[in-house]
Amino acid sequence: MNDARDEIFCCDSLKEVVAGLPAPAAPTVYRADNGVLMMVVGLVQTEEGLGYLDQAIMHCPFCGTKLQDAKAIAEKVSH
Secondary structure, three states, X not given: OOOHHHHHOOOHHHHHHHHOOOOOOOOOEEEOOOOOEEEEEEEEEEOOEEEXXXXXXXXXXXXXXXXXXXXXXXXXXXX
16 A cells, blocks of 8 residues: 555655665655655754755656645645
8 A cells, every 4th residue: 555655756766765775874855744855955064063954845856757836835834
């Protein structure tokens, strides 16, 4: 049985990256707790340690398929 959350994956490459196969040192593409698919786009060193700048992914970086739009993201973030 497919989990409804799997529907966001448009290709095996994206699914494998989010699953961590093979496991990267730090995930660069991940699903946030609210269900929004995110990508780390920058790092910054702060006094408290390493900080991450991330951005919601609108289109798959591997195949270009539209995954989510601003309205869907706003709905997930507001809950």
